[in-house]
Amino acid sequence: xxxxxxxxxxxxxxxxxxxxxxxxxxxxxxxxxxxxxxxxxxxxxxxxxxxxxxxxxxxxxxxxxxxxxxxxxxxxxxxxxxxxxxxxxxxxxxxxxxxxxxxxxxxxxxxxxxxxxxxxxxxxxxxxxxxxxxxxxxxxxxxxxxxxxxxxxxxxxxxxxxxxx
Numbered sequence: 001x002x003x004x005x006x007x008x009x010x011x012x013x014x015x016x017x018x019x020x021x022x023x024x025x026x027x028x029x030x031x032x033x034x035x036x037x038x039x040x041x042x043x044x045x046x047x048x049x050x051x052x053x054x055x056x057x058x059x060x061x062x063x064x065x066x067x068x069x070x071x072x073x074x075x076x077x078x079x080x081x082x083x084x085x086x087x088x089x090x091x092x093x094x095x096x097x098x099x100x101x102x103x104x105x106x107x108x109x110x111x112x113x114x115x116x117x118x119x120x121x122x123x124x125x126x127x128x129x130x131x132x133x134x135x136x137x138x139x140x141x142x143x144x145x146x147x148x149x150x151x152x153x154x155x156x157x158x159x160x161x162x163x164x165x
Contacts, residue, residue, distance in 0.1 A: 021048045022056050029065035033074040036066060037098035072099050072107035080111060084123060087111065089151020120152050121160055 024046065025039050036057055043053040060066045072094055079085045079093065087108050094104045127146050133139035140161050147157040 017046070017048060018052045018055070021046050021052065022059060025056050025060060026063075026065055029060060033071045034066060035068060035071045035097045035099060036061075039066060068099055068103050069106070071097075072103045073110060075099075076107045076110060080116075080119070084119060084150065086120070086147070086150050086152030087116075088153060092151070117156065117160070120147065120156060123147070123150060124160060 021043055025042065028034055028039070028042065039057055039060065040053055043056060048056070057066070075094060075097075076090055079090045085093075091104050091108060094107070095101075124143050124147060127143060128139070131139060131142050133142060143161055144154075144157055147161075148154065
């Protein structure tokens with residue numbers, strides 16, 4: 001059985017696609033932290049097959065272009081600092097990215113509890129100025145919903161709102 005020119009061309013195109021995908025993935029990883037799922041999704045959108053995607057991810061992991069611990073730490077730090085998210089919302093975002101639970105809990109542990117509580121108090125004080133409430137109960141309920149929507153834990157919200165309201 002002989003290999004036709006079209007089969008040779010197909011194999012060459014596949015190798016070129018894999019090489020191009022690897023280069024694009026390396027470029028992406030060098031620009032910002034990225035997780036395995038994001039690389040997998042990108043490769044899929046570029047038309048790269050599952051086997052080649054797995055090879056690309058293995059190379060990126062071996063060469064330290066991707067590191068789930070590093071990604072999760074950066075994600076936690078950025079979402080807390082810039083988006084002012086609580087631990088629950090950050091953890092949900094990391095779970096959606098396919099980051100393992102052990103890494104998520106380890107990365108969330110890096111947040112300073114004092115800064116975390118201070119941020120929540122600041123957010124609630126700022127939000128309190130914007131809320132029109134009929135009474136204290138209504139005010140507390142609206143602040144509680146706001147805090148929960150930002151991803152803060154209900155126990156911490158109860159603690160802070162119990163002191164303030």
